[in-house]
Amino acid sequence: MADKKLKVAVIGVGGISSVHIKGYLALPDQVELYALCDINPKTLKAKGEKYGITRLYDDHKKMLAELPEIDIVSVCTWNSAHAVCTIDALNAGKHVICEKPMAMNVEQAVAMKEAADRNGKLLMIGFVRRFGNDCAIAKDFIDNGKLGDIYYAKASYLRRNGAPGGWFGDIARSGGGPMIDLGVHVIDLVRYLMGRPQPVSVYGATFNKLGDFSNIKGKTGAYKSETTGEHVFNVEDLACALIRFDNGAVLNIDASFTLHTQTPVDGVELFGTKAGVRIGSELKIATEANGYLVDQNFDVKTGLDFAGLFENEIRHFVECVTKGIPCRAPAEDGVVLMKILCAVYESARTGRDVTIA
Ligand SMILES: NC(=O)c1ccc[n+]([C@@H]2O[C@H](COP(=O)([O-])OP(=O)(O)OC[C@H]3O[C@@H](n4cnc5c(N)ncnc54)[C@H](O)[C@@H]3O)[C@@H](O)[C@H]2O)c1
Structure with missing residues (x-):
């Protein structure tokens, strides 16, 4: 078990974010749901109220700049924002799980993997199956x-x-x-x-x-x-x-x-x-x-x-970060x-x- 709780931020808090969050909430000793980000103010407010989170941001860059204590990030935006949110989070020193598909094209996917490698951080892709x-x-x-x-x-x-x-x-x-x-x-x-x-x-x-x-x-x-x-x-x-x-x-x-x-x-x-x-x-x-x-x-x-499916994925992501075990869904497979x-x-x-x- 980690000696401190990982602080997680979720970028994009629409439909699929709820199963990422459920996965984190199932690990209360290891992870703290810390901040939420969405460009849609209504969605952001509703999810903040639902989960009792007050660190709410409509801009992921601002969130990453103001909350350097964040350890891990889930990117659950629509596909066109995967690359920018993931690369910015990796460059800010966070470990990232990004939903599938990894990106819009191969160039973006390669840039995301390079950002992970350059920063020595984990980039896992949400290949939940x-x-x-x-x-x-x-x-x-x-x-x-x-x-x-x-x-x-x-x-x-x-x-x-x-x-x-x-x-x-x-x-x-x-x-x-x-x-x-x-x-x-x-x-x-x-x-x-x-x-x-x-x-x-x-x-x-x-x-x-x-x-x-x-x-x-x-x-x-x-x-x-x-x-x-x-x-x-x-x-x-x-x-x-x-x-x-x-x-x-x-x-x-x-x-x-x-x-x-x-x-x-x-x-x-x-x-x-x-x-x-x-x-x-x-x-x-x-x-x-x-x-x-x-x-x-x-x-x-x-x-x-489906019961426990996303929880298995999120638990694995957290274990990769805390225990350094090999990632079952690494960025290189996202690029392929x-x-x-x-x-x-x-x-x-x-x-x-x-x-x-
Ligand atoms: N693994 C699975 O089985 C599975 C299932 C559904 C969706 N997904 C993936 O999850 C991702 C999200 O899908 P969804 O169904 O939750 O969509 P959604 O429309 O319900 O939610 C997406 C949210 O992202 C927000 N967003 C967009 N750009 C943003 C940005 N730059 N910064 C912050 N927030 C931003 C939107 O405002 C919206 O609230 C997609 O990549 C999708 O392919 C995966």
Whole structure:
């Protein structure tokens, strides 16, 4: 346990900040929720009152200058502010966890990692799916060689009517649609489970045929941004891609906010020479035994359990800082993901295969 409590500041206190804060509040002996920052005064005031925090700032630079005692920072802004808030916090000597996607583009992501390296501080990326119960079980099987060599994977994060609203549809603040927002989770999960191979080429396509379904009657149950006001939708509504890795493996990915599908899905499948694993509402293994094709089921709950998921991520971030343990979601993996995501968009724009150096 740390001999003093870490003081945490949260920059961007909309929807997802609440699960970061919940994670910190679950560690009362190690962390003190110290300051909040948001450019939206209404949001800032409401969150200050909710958590009983009086150190409230509408400018992260001012907060960092006035509160040098801050130790760690969560960056939970919309995507276009990730780079500036993260780099300023690292330059001020703070350890940072930044939400996914790491940034808007590769240049920003590289600059963020360089700021962490230059200042000798931790920069962790919010690849929360690495902390899921389903990921842990699949990794256990993979690490024990039960799948053999993994050479192919499929990842789908398809919502039928799930545009999150707010800034998510505004390319100037999001950098893209479902590929950068949802695809990032499942691409990272596959890459993590494959042992973090490097991408070498990407062929992708994007569409904006249905928009955000603002014309559709009835509510969507999907996650919503807390940012209100005028919404635009100038990102893709569907994206798909083939990603080739340096170990020869290929990932086939699709992600949508809106799609005329009867099978919305959030799942990945990895196929190896000995077995395949499906990670979805439950985990299943397809294999062969004694000359038969066999399906293996589990006797424990294997579907992604959101209870405790973000707490696991935040606890790990705090342990990285206090105990110096290796970070499970380091900045270098954020940079790799940005290379993949940007290559999907470049390929969609040019109609060509994009090589990743
Ligand atoms: N890990 C996950 O599963 C998950 C889920 C949802 C969102 N996210 C990520 O979390 C981030 C935030 O998403 P959200 O859903 O909370 O959005 P949101 O719209 O609910 O909140 C974002 C907040 O950031 C504030 N903000 C923007 N720029 C700022 C700046 N420069 N300084 C201070 N505050 C600023 C906005 O005013 C807003 O209150 C995004 O990067 C998103 O991709 C991750």
